[in-house]
Amino acid sequence: MKYKMRKADCTPFGMQDKLHEECGVFGIYVNEKDVDKISPAHDTHTALFALQHRGQEACGIAVNKNGVIKCHKDLGLVNDVFNQEILDGMPGTMAIGHVRYSTTGLQSRENAQPVCITHCKGNLAIAHNGNLVNAGELRKAIELDGGIFRSSSDTEVLAYTIVRERLKCGSIEDAVLNAMYRVQGAYSLLVMSPRKLIAARDPHGFRPLVLGKLYDSYIFASETCALDALGAEFIRDVEPGEVIIIEDGQMRTMKCDIHCNHTTCVFEYIYFARPDSVIDGASVAYARQEAGRYLYEEDPIEADVVIGVPDSGLTAAIGYSKASGIPYDVGLIKNRYIARTFIQPGQDNRERSVRIKLNALRNNLEGKRVVMVDDSIVRGTTCARLVKILRDAGAKEVHMRVSAPPFLHPCFFGTDVPDRKYLIAYGRTVEEIRDLIGVDSLGYLSLEATNKIAVGARCGFCNGCFSGEYPIEVPDTIEKNIFESGIGENA
Amino acid sequence: MKYKMRKADCTPFGMQDKLHEECGVFGIYVNEKDVDKISPAHDTHTALFALQHRGQEACGIAVNKNGVIKCHKDLGLVNDVFNQEILDGMPGTMAIGHVRYSTTGLQSRENAQPVCITHCKGNLAIAHNGNLVNAGELRKAIELDGGIFRSSSDTEVLAYTIVRERLKCGSIEDAVLNAMYRVQGAYSLLVMSPRKLIAARDPHGFRPLVLGKLYDSYIFASETCALDALGAEFIRDVEPGEVIIIEDGQMRTMKCDIHCNHTTCVFEYIYFARPDSVIDGASVAYARQEAGRYLYEEDPIEADVVIGVPDSGLTAAIGYSKASGIPYDVGLIKNRYIARTFIQPGQDNRERSVRIKLNALRNNLEGKRVVMVDDSIVRGTTCARLVKILRDAGAKEVHMRVSAPPFLHPCFFGTDVPDRKYLIAYGRTVEEIRDLIGVDSLGYLSLEATNKIAVGARCGFCNGCFSGEYPIEVPDTIEKNIFESGIGENA
Amino acid sequence: MKYKMRKADCTPFGMQDKLHEECGVFGIYVNEKDVDKISPAHDTHTALFALQHRGQEACGIAVNKNGVIKCHKDLGLVNDVFNQEILDGMPGTMAIGHVRYSTTGLQSRENAQPVCITHCKGNLAIAHNGNLVNAGELRKAIELDGGIFRSSSDTEVLAYTIVRERLKCGSIEDAVLNAMYRVQGAYSLLVMSPRKLIAARDPHGFRPLVLGKLYDSYIFASETCALDALGAEFIRDVEPGEVIIIEDGQMRTMKCDIHCNHTTCVFEYIYFARPDSVIDGASVAYARQEAGRYLYEEDPIEADVVIGVPDSGLTAAIGYSKASGIPYDVGLIKNRYIARTFIQPGQDNRERSVRIKLNALRNNLEGKRVVMVDDSIVRGTTCARLVKILRDAGAKEVHMRVSAPPFLHPCFFGTDVPDRKYLIAYGRTVEEIRDLIGVDSLGYLSLEATNKIAVGARCGFCNGCFSGEYPIEVPDTIEKNIFESGIGENA
């Protein structure tokens, strides 16, 4: 008899059978008036902790003291990578930080951010959330022009592009602005130079980025929940195509004149972002509740109870309950001690990996017709096991409602959608999926409704992973990891 | 400017301002037929993971292979203390395990369980949940009779008592039974001898203990959620005063003839146990929902939304919502990455320690009259900060409802209630508490209702921490830690 | 192709093919005048570091502050187990410490010392170097009288014996003295009570124990090198059968009136102790040099160079060189970074485990007739590989000289001699051993010479491991580890 170590989910907001966001960023410029009130490294640490759901594999903080930049980063959660001693050893008046999800592998430490570079025109630290569509093309041109890459991350491409623009213009902010004309794709970017903190958001505004204020000091963060964690004030979203510069404690702004629609990633509302965040004017929690409402309206069913799959399905379940009048209840309990690795107790019973994370509340399910709401189905394996758990707990019927359309297409803008062959929806009708996961009925949110959930949003949406239609031209395939190139492909 | 490391809550089911359960136990005896299907160390590990909410400070597993007992235990969560290599190095056909909450201190590793002892009459491993009322008395008598103690835990007192009875009788099960006439208090006890696995529950049945079956093998666990995690079958609760022996794969039972009422700890239903567990015939989740219902019936209020404090207040909030017809919604989002130590970002703002753990969902609160349901108020500090967070998020009124009566008295049966001087309810009227925490109205569950929430329970309840009335005679004071005795007290 | 993790030697003073000492002890009582100059935990840490060669598997420190005893101990080297924060958290005015070698196994943490016990007559911490001959007998009697053991170490037997005497007499020092009449064997013992620090050495004085002074404060240590590390003054050896009490800053002494010869373990001089220590009046380094001299006198050879096996053979090699006039040189270089586990690079070549630790200095060996001096041969495997390394480096002849007689018998007094079947000398003539390890000639030190090497020693010697003659009656066999008792042996 053998036991295998299995990687279990490290995303308390979700489950293994979920997509991964790739990053969260944070930056702070301490106004001279606040130097006794704010320690940028400590506050960045707190903020990264609030953004941890955006990346659990690596994190880092770079601080700036009198123009000298120091960086500490490593693989691990914020609480693993930093401790009191490390933070105390990072005094300064500016900082940027980053949390990252990354595909595993030995090289991955190299991909941790912020990326810090030394340069005679001024040292830089860069933190980036997103994905460039033309990174491969830019990378190859840079390589043929004598550049070398030590990581596979787009951030290094951005760093090169900015530095090369810097050599042609008079300031780092102009360099950032000029770089925006050269790179294509999704980026919410923070750049810390010896004297400036600069934020930039791509012209489509795929990924969120907000501006806040703590006392008299400026803050940038991927989500408003990071501002809340610091007790900071939300000022406004960074606009698509905007460059904001904080210098000498003052804020200035510039705008890139690439004209295109503002298309925030709709999956931020459905799953990625924390429900307590507000993105581009729309509450994430309210969007999820609206998704639940549309789910009922588009696909009503008679049932006795509505439950959500913790944690990401709960808000949509409440919305469904409100719209339908079917009572909401807790149907599944999640083990809050789920850690990154969990030792599987025997291989005979693959259900256990789900049972150890989620257990059914028989009392609320027995003899009932159950509507189970979740935010998405990726591979479908976890889903099928969950359904069995509900039935074992006595559910008479299980009706699944998914607060998003089926995943069918890759994402080119910073989300790690698995290859098509792993997507349960690929090449299958809804009926076939229903059969596979073993539910009595299955309903997905329509694309039309998806576009309406973010009530109050001052933007359109990218829903390419559902529709296959992207706001900008995309390559035919997602590029292979450059570190995996072997003899056959290059000399 | 200085930053202090603060211990933050490590109990995802609760918050720092909560009581602590003291233990969870688990045991398994692998039937000969199942030796290829079950590895007792791995399954105990899985089960302890499901019982982690009952103790986060230390854990341990003892396995029995051909009568030889090996033990691994340490301070830390189950996932910190064990890994694949350690579990693989613990083959056997029986195991017991333990999770523990303990007051911190250098000595605490000594208090980790199981306690393993060698003896010419047979080595033993013992795991125990509960607290003895006459431990001090027994300890002193044992000391004066030549016994020595290496820890401050009651478990060592139990070990001595059992071993000394063993010297007077013919079997370990008789020794356990005889010991039950000598110790008084709460205990749900597992004893592993070279050839037997024995479970015993005190005559009042203060702490839960259940019997289950996995294939043909017997299991004991503090809560049914551990059976569910293994996919095991629930058979029945161990009865108060019962001793169950598993030997040669067969189960036998004996009964201690001390006659008294069955008084399960009512706070197990209110807060300690996992909602998906069933204790002495009553569903924990349903009890919480009932508590919410009584809360509304005893103290109705007009409001726009009912929210629960995650995670332990959620179920009662749903019950309140159902009873009142006031819509239930998510009002507070909990950071799922809370770890045991969190570095406080500056001392100016003590609210932050709450803000980093819980954030308000403005969308669901703004302009609304809010009922906030939580399971208990201990010190009240967290509570007051939470109320401020709700008001900052726009709540027009905040009405707090607590699904338990006020804490006023110590617990002598295994719960770590702080000294009276720290209890917000001690010496204060409800009005005074209301003012202190800053809510518009405050309602506690009545003692009468408390006794009714565990619907279907085949037992009465101990509610001494609320009522001051205990099922058995208790000492005047809780004893001081024996390790803290200095010169003044002994020579 | 597979690679196996191998345990490599963690004893820089020796090699894997060496015997293991079982313990080192240290204690300090800070005089009131010195409280600003001495922190007992920090100084104990320094001293244990100097005694690390006496035990590398576990260590611990117990401090006493106003009669309250706190203890920190764990598996690992002194520098692994302690750090600044832990030591800073252990203020006090007395401390005892312990380093331990122990056979590996899951239970071994339980055997770490000091052993701390609570008792109504006064809490105690006990640290012990040695081995009791009648431990099994005492243990069984205690068990049958209602005692329980949580470890397999003799120290717990000592603790029981002292506590039980304490119940019969008026003071802890009388209890220690009375216990000496009940236990038989080797012990150098430190006992810390709420107000006293007590040292005791068995009537034969098998293991070293010295008294020193730092400023006005008293110190006990296994070896003088610990005093030197602290800059403390050596006062005298604790006498066999003596009990020294430090109370209220003053020293008193008592004597047990068991009459027998003082028989210090001769292998302390040959291998265990640090060469810079002085034991019972004789310099360890000088004893080793004398051993080298006798080796030449008893077994002269013509050769070109004398080399020692680092580190323990070096001093005897110098003695051999001086006596013979054959030049001393460095023939083997030891890798100073040897750690406890070393990953073996492939299984084809078992020589590598030696090569990675020791490399030959070809320049000093090539074409030469080499005398290689080592302190002992246990299993002989390392030895044979070393000889091959010398020959590969061009040695024309290799003559091995061992500064001890052949190991033939077990040690009952605290040394971990392997079972006879693993001893190369058991059942073989010197000629047969010579052939096995592949040397041109082989000479052991005679028993007569062994008894003469400790020049100036005020004692006789135990050489039972060589002669089979022990100063006291010994059992027929070394007892099996009590934790390994299974079903067959007890019920």
Next chain:
Amino acid sequence: MKYKMRKADCTPFGMQDKLHEECGVFGIYVNEKDVDKISPAHDTHTALFALQHRGQEACGIAVNKNGVIKCHKDLGLVNDVFNQEILDGMPGTMAIGHVRYSTTGLQSRENAQPVCITHCKGNLAIAHNGNLVNAGELRKAIELDGGIFRSSSDTEVLAYTIVRERLKCGSIEDAVLNAMYRVQGAYSLLVMSPRKLIAARDPHGFRPLVLGKLYDSYIFASETCALDALGAEFIRDVEPGEVIIIEDGQMRTMKCDIHCNHTTCVFEYIYFARPDSVIDGASVAYARQEAGRYLYEEDPIEADVVIGVPDSGLTAAIGYSKASGIPYDVGLIKNRYIARTFIQPGQDNRERSVRIKLNALRNNLEGKRVVMVDDSIVRGTTCARLVKILRDAGAKEVHMRVSAPPFLHPCFFGTDVPDRKYLIAYGRTVEEIRDLIGVDSLGYLSLEATNKIAVGARCGFCNGCFSGEYPIEVPDTIEKNIFESGIGENA
């Protein structure tokens, strides 16, 4: 009373008051015939362990499997950074490895090697021992041409230079050769491309680099002791200015036609290298013995005993003893458990930091005139405390002999000589130094003798740190760490 954590020496071959070498390199190309016998990652690990004395702060291994390069590196000793699981996860047929000493600081992890880069012309891993004289100049030119640097190490400059040459020529080996015309200084370099393993040594041959063979596979290493550890065969030194290419299992060689003298660093013989290594034809151990001989011949003294300071002074002491006829003995015992951090026991007594590392052997010193031989004096602080320890142990006279000339000048070729103001010899006569360290006489090796010690060496020597005369033009000052540039220096 306060206690400070002090960094103690982690260099068992030396002491804190010593210079630091900056690197060691190793590479292996597994011949097809040997793939079942050799695992390159495991063998590189073993070799780095043997080279650990050349760098204790960071280490790394890059392996090549079918052209895909994977790298694992971190701060720490070889045994800290690697374990069985990591090595098992690095299969391949080529590997290079690196150990590094580096100035501490948050950035230092970035400086760990091998440096791995991706490039469309072929990924590369580079490991480098040495220091470039024109690195700053090259770096600035690269930066102004659009390159960015993520570390402060010369290795990244080398990587850029090689890659940029690669863009201009047809093969990686030509790129390496061409790069040699652009960089100036010391480098022993290993480059691993998808299909080739390349070694290069600078035209002066400052740092050692050898070629060896294990079965049919080629090996490169900084020192022969790494070959010995693997049981590999020494073939020859890599020649100054030579480039050796291993491709398809075959070895080829090229030569850079820069003409200059071969000037191996003489301090490799005096201190850096392991005594069992042979560098450019001369035995390191024999060189040290010769240094001892010259020391006596140049500066004879009458004395009773010669001792060496462990470990680096021992061989020269033996040479002194042989030349003088004064008996050699062990005078100082070194604690073999010295770890990287050691907690200082109180600040009153700075001597303790020496005492805990070295203790005098009174027996060999008392009443004697002692010659103490050490390899060098840098700051002199440790030295002065050692002398006091000898006198405290009864030495009647202490005569110090140093097997090198006084340090007076910086090293530009890879050694971390402190700033002049910290060098005891700077601005002082030998008499003044003698007084400062408190010896009766002090003798340094003459520069003339220094040039003669490496008997049999097929090279001249660089002795710039003693003479101030360097084989190539050097800058006025050593450059400041580029990461420490702040606002003042760049925008």
